[in-house]
Amino acid sequence: MKHHELLELEYLSKTYDEANIPLYLSYPVSSWWKTRMDERMFVNEYSTTDNPFLYFHFPYCRKACFYCACYKAVSDDKHKNDIYIQHLEKEFLHKLALLEISGFKDVKHLHWGGGTPTHLSLTQIDKIFNATCRHISFAHEDASSISIEAYPDEKDISYEKLKLLKDIGFNEISFGIQDFDKRIQKVINRDTQENSVRKIVGMSKELGFRVHVDLCYGLPFQGQNELENTMKTVISMEPDRVALFTYAHYPLSFPLQRQIPSSSIPNSFIRVLMSKSAQDLFLEHGYHKVGYDHFVKKGNSLHQADTGKKVVRDFMGYSVENRKQFMGFGHAAISFLGKGFFQNLLSLEDYYTAVSESRLPIEGKMGHILSQDDELRNKLIQQQIMCEFAINLSDIENQFNIDFRSYFKPELNRLDSLRDDGLVTYDDSNTITLTKTGRYFARHVAKVFDKYC
Numbered sequence: 378m379k380h381h382e383l384l385e386l387e388y389l390s391k392t393y394d395e396a397n398i399p400l401y402l403s404y405p406v407s408s409w410w411k412t413r414m415d416e417r418m419f420v421n422e423y424s425t426t427d428n429p430f431l432y433f434h435f436p437y438c439r440k441a442c443f444y445c446a447c448y449k450a451v452s453d454d455k456h457k458n459d460i461y462i463q464h465l466e467k468e469f470l471h472k473l474a475l476l477e478i479s480g481f482k483d484v485k486h487l488h489w490g491g492g493t494p495t496h497l498s499l500t501q502i503d504k505i506f507n508a509t510c511r512h513i514s515f516a517h518e519d520a521s522s523i524s525i526e527a528y529p530d531e532k533d534i535s536y537e538k539l540k541l542l543k544d545i546g547f548n549e550i551s552f553g554i555q556d557f558d559k560r561i562q563k564v565i566n567r568d569t570q571e572n573s574v575r576k577i578v579g580m581s582k583e584l585g586f587r588v589h590v591d592l593c594y595g596l597p598f599q600g601q602n603e604l605e606n607t608m609k610t611v612i613s614m615e616p617d618r619v620a621l622f623t624y625a626h627y628p629l630s631f632p633l634q635r636q637i638p639s640s641s642i643p644n645s646f647i648r649v650l651m652s653k654s655a656q657d658l659f660l661e662h663g664y665h666k667v668g669y670d671h672f673v674k675k676g677n678s679l680h681q682a683d684t685g686k687k688v689v690r691d692f693m694g695y696s697v698e699n700r701k702q703f704m705g706f707g708h709a710a711i712s713f714l715g716k717g718f719f720q721n722l723l724s725l726e727d728y729y730t731a732v733s734e735s736r737l738p739i740e741g742k743m744g745h746i747l748s749q750d751d752e753l754r755n756k757l758i759q760q761q762i763m764c765e766f767a768i769n770l771s772d773i774e775n776q777f778n779i780d781f782r783s784y785f786k787p788e789l790n791r792l793d794s795l796r797d798d799g800l801v802t803y804d805d806s807n808t809i810t811l812t813k814t815g816r817y818f819a820r821h822v823a824k825v826f827d828k829y830c
């Protein structure tokens with residue numbers, strides 16, 4: 378990169394530090410969900426939902442990674458997972474009864490996330506999969522993705538476990554790697570060995586899984602060299618898809634992060650440089666960039682969807698269009714049905730109590746029903762800015778029957794300073810486009826249109 382380009386990037390990364398900007402995995406972002414939700418609203422919103430994607434949450438992990446902001450619990454006691462899956466099955470059956478349905482038909486996507494779902498034993502996996510999936514019929518094999526998140530560690534993953542997962546129907550596996558560097562792993566309390574991961578990825582491919590990998594930039598003591606070494610190792614394993622998430626350091630909200638010295642977090646300039654060099658490296662190795670932070674091999678369903686403008690920003694990062702609506706099961710799981718966000722109880726104890734009493738285990742005041750203004754901004758932020766990097770004014774005007782320039786007058790005034798800094802261009806009267814550099818700051822462009830932040 379030329380000297381003046383570096384200086385420009387340094388200025389921009391300091392002016393537009395992403396540290397406190399939402400990832401826009403939803404709009405409004407979950408910290409703004411304050412509506413009291415109940416069973417009646419759940420049933421009502423489901424009645425307008427078409428074929429939701431199903432999500433099952435498994436909170437137990439072998440140990441806690443200090444950077445992690447997921448809803449998880451730490452235990453090596455297999456009995457705890459026995460108790461958990463009993464409640465998960467009960468919640469699943471309760472929801473079927475509440476919705477007066479015998480099951481879910483033509484399901485195109487089902488995902489097990491966590492926590493660490495691969496921390497379950499073979500018997501537990503078999504038991505909970507069969508207990509729930511006897512009420513689920515899947516769409517044709519080619520159209521379905523049945524996916525699972527995994528910690529790539531031989532303590533949790535064996536050939537037998539992978540084979541069982543494949544035999545019962547899973548076809549996508551997503552390995553959280555983050556970074557292979559030993560010093561970084563020590564600080565974040567992880568222990569991911571390159572040899573083990575290579576072996577596990579190899580077995581997964583041999584069994585026919587589509588392999589996805591999650592990496593992270595902005596970790597403590599991480600620099601361009603560490604990330605580049607990790608990426609090269611990952612590229613040599615040829616995953617179908619890589620998600621490169623940014624680490625968000627919020628020690629006040631996530632107590633475990635207090636174990637990480639704040640001074641070890643790379644500054645905004647280094648983070649932008651890492652994001653840029655990651656992009657260059659993946660493109661150089663034949664990957665296609667989807668949205669803000671995903672890289673896929675050509676032919677991957679996400680690549681096909683991206684070329685047809687059918688990618689959506691969601692809690693999984695980026696997905697194909699038909700994952701827009703989803704129903705979550707388990708501790709802290711989120712559902713988006715009709716126009717409503719529902720969040721399951723965040724305390725595992727409260728979740729067990731509610732399920733045992735045959736109540737819908739949702740947090741009372743942690744939901745949200747989209748207003749027309751939310752829907753409009755949701756499309757603008759999550760679809761146009763975060764996926765397509767361009768705002769199509771007439772598209773929004775036609776769909777929502779508004780005059781864009783008067784509806785968004787204050788926002789357009791604020792956007793002028795981003796235009797002056799070269800992050801967006803006003804191409805013609807109809808389109809606002811994020812520039813090549815502006816794409817690194819897409820979340821800042823989105824924030825201009827966020828009514829809540």
Ligand code: SF4
Pocket residue numbers: 438439440441442445446447449491492493528553
């Ligand atoms: S990163 Fe994954 S394995 Fe680590 S604590 Fe979080 S959910 Fe568990």
